[in-house]
Amino acid sequence: MATDNVVWHKHEVNKTTRSEKLGQTPRVFWLTGLSGSGKSTLANLLEKKLHEQNKHTYLLDGDNVRHGLCGDLGFSDKDRVENIRRISEVAKLFVDAGTIVLTAFISPFKADRDYCRSLMEDGEFVEVFIDTPLEVCEKRDPKGLYKKARSGEIKDFTGIDSAYEAPEAPEVHLTYQDEPAEQTAERLYALLQEKGLV
Numbered sequence: 115m116a117t118d119n120v121v122w123h124k125h126e127v128n129k130t131t132r133s134e135k136l137g138q139t140p141r142v143f144w145l146t147g148l149s150g151s152g153k154s155t156l157a158n159l160l161e162k163k164l165h166e167q168n169k170h171t172y173l174l175d176g177d178n179v180r181h182g183l184c185g186d187l188g189f190s191d192k193d194r195v196e197n198i199r200r201i202s203e204v205a206k207l208f209v210d211a212g213t214i215v216l217t218a219f220i221s222p223f224k225a226d227r228d229y230c231r232s233l234m235e236d237g238e239f240v241e242v243f244i245d246t247p248l249e250v251c252e253k254r255d256p257k258g259l260y261k262k263a264r265s266g267e268i269k270d271f272t273g274i275d276s277a278y279e280a281p282e283a284p285e286v287h288l289t290y291q292d293e294p295a296e297q298t299a300e301r302l303y304a305l306l307q308e309k310g311l312v
């Protein structure tokens with residue numbers, strides 16, 4: 115194995131001391147849902163709200179990460195698995211740094227979301243299902259990608275010719291309502307508050 119001769123170092127400054135200094139409980143709010151479901155928009159609004167409360171946050175966003183860390187990956191099942199594996203490892207590092215992490219990736223496969231959960235301590239991984247129906251996402255089509263997927267210009271598009279495995283027991287299930295994004299963000303915040311997560 116690649117790690118056979120690599121020894122893990124335990125440092126004195128650690129997650130507990132860093133979190134205490136920051137005055138917060140580090141977690142990952144893992145937003146999952148179809149393209150156009152509202153992940154980026156809602157993660158951005160939630161981060162703004164937490165930031166205003168002097169929380170130390172970091173938003174990992176699909177489109178941005180795919181320009182850098184995962185710039186070599188496409189949208190085959192194998193590449194999506196690797197995409198989420200890398201992001202999960204990065205999220206774990208941020209949590210170790212004491213940060214509240216928000217992620218906005220389609221993350222279509224249950225096993226990959228569960229992998230991220232398995233890297234975290236109990237309660238640190240908060241799965242948030244942005245449950246916006248495909249018809250609504252397709253109507254929104256903010257980047258014109260559904261149109262391209264329907265015409266065959268893009269292959270392996272989630273919800274069209276690539277699978278999306280909906281979460282079975284997410285910590286937060288945000289159902290769709292026809293309302294402005296700000297209102298949905300308020301509903302999301304209230305659900306997190308109810309569970310004592312913010």
Ligand SMILES: Nc1ncnc2c1ncn2[C@@H]1O[C@H](COP(=O)(O)OS(=O)(=O)O)[C@@H](OP(=O)(O)O)[C@H]1O
Nearest residue numbers: 149150176189194197219220221222269270271272
């Ligand atoms: N084939 C295909 N399927 C789905 N999405 C596609 C595809 N090609 C490009 N895009 C754009 O890439 C964004 C999804 O990237 P993710 O890293 O979140 O995807 S995944 O979690 O690895 O499945 C996604 O962003 P969001 O719309 O913000 O979800 C799209 O803009």
Ligand SMILES: Nc1ncnc2c1ncn2[C@@H]1O[C@H](COP(=O)(O)OP(=O)(O)O)[C@@H](O)[C@H]1O
Nearest residue numbers: 149150151152153154155254256293294295298
């Ligand atoms: N209630 C809502 N919640 C989130 N986004 C909404 C809502 N209503 C309309 N939208 C619009 O839908 C689009 C969602 O796109 P985006 O946030 O990029 O989704 P994703 O990151 O899941 O692909 C944006 O253009 C946003 O303004």
